Amino acid sequence: MSMSASELARRLARNAETVCRYYLSNRHREGRYWLVGDVANTPGRSLFVRLTGPERGKGAAGNWTDGSTSQHGDLLDLIALNRGLDRFRDVLDEARSFLSLPRDNPADRPFGHVSSRATRGSADAARRLFAMAQPIAGTIAETYLRRRGITAFHGIDAVRFHPSCYYRPHAEAPAEIWPALIAAVTDLDGKLTGAHRTWLDPTGFGKAPVVTPRRAMGHLLGHGVRFGMANDVMAAGEGIETMLSLRCVLPKLPMVACLSANHLAALVLPFTVRRLYIARDNDKAGRHAAIRLRDRARSAGIEVRILWPVTNDFNADLRRFGADALRARLWAQLAPEDAARFASVDSGTGPSA
Numbered sequence: 001m002s003m004s005a006s007e008l009a010r011r012l013a014r015n016a017e018t019v020c021r022y023y024l025s026n027r028h029r030e031g032r033y034w035l036v037g038d039v040a041n042t043p044g045r046s047l048f049v050r051l052t053g054p055e056r057g058k059g060a061a062g063n064w065t066d067g068s069t070s071q072h073g074d075l076l077d078l079i080a081l082n083r084g085l086d087r088f089r090d091v092l093d094e095a096r097s098f099l100s101l102p103r104d105n106p107a108d109r110p111f112g113h114v115s116s117r118a119t120r121g122s123a124d125a126a127r128r129l130f131a132m133a134q135p136i137a138g139t140i141a142e143t144y145l146r147r148r149g150i151t152a153f154h155g156i157d158a159v160r161f162h163p164s165c166y167y168r169p170h171a172e173a174p175a176e177i178w179p180a181l182i183a184a185v186t187d188l189d190g191k192l193t194g195a196h197r198t199w200l201d202p203t204g205f206g207k208a209p210v211v212t213p214r215r216a217m218g219h220l221l222g223h224g225v226r227f228g229m230a231n232d233v234m235a236a237g238e239g240i241e242t243m244l245s246l247r248c249v250l251p252k253l254p255m256v257a258c259l260s261a262n263h264l265a266a267l268v269l270p271f272t273v274r275r276l277y278i279a280r281d282n283d284k285a286g287r288h289a290a291i292r293l294r295d296r297a298r299s300a301g302i303e304v305r306i307l308w309p310v311t312n313d314f315n316a317d318l319r320r321f322g323a324d325a326l327r328a329r330l331w332a333q334l335a336p337e338d339a340a341r342f343a344s345v346d347s348g349t350g351p352s353a
Contacts, residue, residue, distance in 0.1 A: 194218025
């Protein structure tokens with residue numbers, strides 16, 4: 001019987017230090033951790049691998065995090081990134097070779113489809129998919145966002161690019177491969193609970209010509225795609241492009257994209273928030289969701305201001321009227337103290353800077 005990915009990951013974790021010495025030889029060990037610069041074995045201290053701990057869950061041996069990129073995962077993820085492997089079968093073969101186990105020959109599987117460990121559509125599958133994606137700079141994803149008027153890319157580590165993300169029109173359909181914008185859905189503690197995929201046309205000029213070019217996976221309720229760390233003031237809205245459009249003109253305001261009207265209404269708010277801006281879409285579902293979230297927030301003692309677009313949403317406003325007009329309109333909707341605090345573009349992060 002072939003060994004499952006979960007068992008391979010456990011065997012690697014039991015030999016975590018040996019794995020690190022082999023794949024991350026530019027090392028620096030401190031106590032229970034192996035420190036190195038990044039998954040490519042660059043010297044440094046940004047990435048740390050836990051060498052001891054339980055087999056699974058929080059603090060498990062083999063779990064790793066790169067503090068500079070927010071990448072994280074287990075040792076299978078680490079091997080994949082270190083060796084530049086983009087097929088899961090090749091990752092399993094590499095792990096078996098390292099452990100001196102016979103190779104298996106399973107059918108090709110996309111990342112995020114791991115038997116017994118990462119069921120398709122699960123939070124584990126989302127974590128693996130996001131770990132295999134890359135920063136958007138210079139990719140089709142950047143072209144796509146720029147075509148939508150979005151030119152501020154500071155602090156958007158939650159958004160990445162995958163050049164060959166699997167897509168199926170339905171569960172029984174054969175898999176297609178399209179480039180995709182991948183966004184991490186996280187909870188208030190920063191734990192990745194899901195991922196959102198936007199499949200793209202290879203030119204970057206729009207979405208892929210598929211039936212449902214946007215899909216989410218994992219656990220979404222109450223969570224979202226986060227841009228910046230919320231403290232006392234934050235903004236929340238539905239779409240990723242909507243919130244990135246606001247970020248072009250309010251570059252310092254922490255934001256979260258909830259991905260749908262229903263999820264916006266159910267967003268879990270940080271206990272530190274004292275003022276919430278709701279960037280609502282200009283349709284019936286958007287209005288209803290904004291009201292529901294407003295009422296929940298007010299009942300918790302949070303001041304709420306609803307931001308209104310002129311057209312369907314703020315990305316449409318950005319493309320139609322430009323950044324300066326959008327900035328001026330939003331400035332008038334902010335609390336006076338927040339306009340100066342969050343709308344500054346003197347750092348060069350805004351589209352017109």
